Amino acid sequence: MGVDMDFLLTEEQKMLKDMVSKFAQEKIAPVASENERNHRFPKEIIEEAGELGLMGIAYPVKYGGAGMDYVSYFLAVEEISRWCASTGVIISAHSSLACDPIYRFGTEEQKQKYLPDLLSGKKIGSFSLTESSAGSDSSNTRTVARKDGKNWIINGSKLFATNGNEADVFILIARTGEDKHNLSAFIVEKDMPGYKIGKLEKKLGIRSSSTAEIILEDVVVPEENLLGEIGKGFKLSMITLDGGRLGIASQALGIARASIEDSIKYSRERIQFEQPIANFQAIQWMIADMWVEYESALLLTWRASVMKDKGMNYSREAAMAKLKASEAAMFCANKAIQIHGGYGFTEDFNVERYYRDAKITELYEGTSEIQRLVIARSLIGKI
Ligand SMILES: Cc1cc2nc3c(=O)[nH]c(=O)nc-3n(C[C@H](O)[C@H](O)[C@H](O)COP(=O)(O)OP(=O)(O)OC[C@H]3O[C@@H](n4cnc5c(N)ncnc54)[C@H](O)[C@@H]3O)c2cc1C
Structure with missing residues (x-):
């Protein structure tokens, strides 16, 4: 389409x-x-x-x-x-x-x-900020890096690392000082001694991507693997997540479009009351509303992507794009099941997968509440 x-x-x-x-x-x-x-x-x-x-x-x-x-x-x-x-x-x-x-x-x-x-894809990368105590409040990181001669020694554990099980290279955020925001970023390799994969999450959706716990026991990281400035890892993470949010907005757009395209096809083929269900205005309105949601989110995502390409500050725009696109994905996947009727609830059609996959886009790389917080703060300013 x-x-x-x-x-x-x-x-x-x-x-x-x-x-x-x-x-x-x-x-x-x-x-x-x-x-x-x-x-x-x-x-x-x-x-x-x-x-x-x-x-x-x-x-x-x-x-x-x-x-x-x-x-x-x-x-x-x-x-x-x-x-x-x-x-x-x-x-x-x-x-x-x-x-x-x-x-x-x-x-x-x-x-x-x-x-x-x-x-080139020869190696896979992952990013590890989240911990059990540091979800939306990512500055509450407990994993600690301490300097020992020419190395950093890292101890702690990380949760929910996408690609965690397959990645060769990790961007890992650890505490390097007492101050709440005194975090630093490190490039950690999977073969560094003391580095272990823990629990692999069983999830509602996106099941062929891995989500792993990472355990760090006296991991020895050479000092040249400090990424960016010491103590600036929180800022690095926030800047990184701005870009990540546009990736998730794009993922959500893909799920929304899949829901719409499958719904149009099904509604043309499914006959009830001796006619395709696409003839019913109730179905047409659902499809119209789905498309408006999708294209609204698409426009916000493109606007923020162009701003990123131009080197502009696009934090608010990325948050808006992710918020809108993830809600559009949920809306469209829900309506897609409605249009497919009982069959949509079965594994015979892909729409049940879209519905399960859509939910994560409202959660990771900042929940929808955190996106609203970012947007509101940028509008209202510091009080
Ligand atoms: C499948 C999956 C993959 C992930 N991949 C990664 C990854 O690759 N790397 C990584 O570092 N992390 C990853 N995460 C972690 C993800 O980013 C966090 O789960 C997310 O940021 C939310 O944190 P939390 O789960 O601890 O929820 P919490 O922070 O405990 O939030 C619980 C609820 O409280 C709300 N809330 C919290 N604070 C506020 C507030 N100030 N105002 C209003 N509401 C608030 C939240 O919106 C939510 O509704 C992944 C998670 C999942 C499930």
Whole structure:
């Protein structure tokens, strides 16, 4: 189904979108439901995505990226999430949460060392901020890094790391001082001694992406793996999450569009009262409302993506895009089940997966309440 705003795209962006859409339909769609049922990480798909340049779309060619812009990257996340929201978040967490801080805050040595393998998809990245005591209040981090000669020794545990089970490289946030916001970021490798994967979460949705606990027992991290300035890890995380939120907004757009496209197809085919249910105004209105929700969210996401490309401050706009897109995904997935009737409640149709996948977009990378907080604070200012 054509999106009415494609005329705003450049030829290069349109070509990428078509290429990703073809890849997703040929390679991702046929295995998405089965992988989901088996909680299976789509390793071979991620490898192929790497070969196509999709693990580093918005990064310079000199570090192994595809040299495109953020609008292209977010379009790709939406196209992939249209067919599989798990694959969408695997790519988004890798690219926005792990590669982005290295590119933005890393030294030249760190970029040369880590980016080529990450951007080509040879290695997978993850970002670990959340802890049991530090959810929405991420500054309440208990994991501690203390300096010991030329190394940092890190102790603590992290929760809910997307890609945690498969990642080779982690951006890890730890406390480096008493002050609430005295946190620092570190690049941690999975083979560093003392580093262990703990519990793997069993989830309502996005089941073929992994969500892992990370246990850190005297992990020895060389001092050159401090990312950015010491004590500036909280700010680094917030800047990183602005970009991450646009990845999640794009994932949510993919889920919303999947819900709409499947609903239109089903409503044309399903006959009741001797006619397709698409003839009933009740169904038509649901589809109209779904499309308005989707395109409103799309406009907000594109606006924020263009602002990111232009190097503007886009924190509020990213929060608005994520808030709207995640609510649009929930709205559309709910209506999609309604349009499919009882069949929508079964595993015979994909809409039940969309419904389960949609919920996480209102929770991670800041809940909807936290997005509202960010938006309101930026409007009202400090009181
Ligand atoms: C599948 C999955 C993947 C994830 N991936 C990652 C990842 O890769 N890396 C990572 O670091 N984290 C990750 N997370 C963690 C995620 O970002 C947090 O779960 C989320 O930020 C919310 O934190 P919490 O779960 O502790 O909820 P809490 O902070 O305990 O919130 C509980 C409720 O209170 C509300 N609330 C809290 N504070 C306020 C407030 N000030 N005002 C109003 N309401 C408030 C919340 O909105 C929510 O409704 C992931 C989580 C999941 C489930």
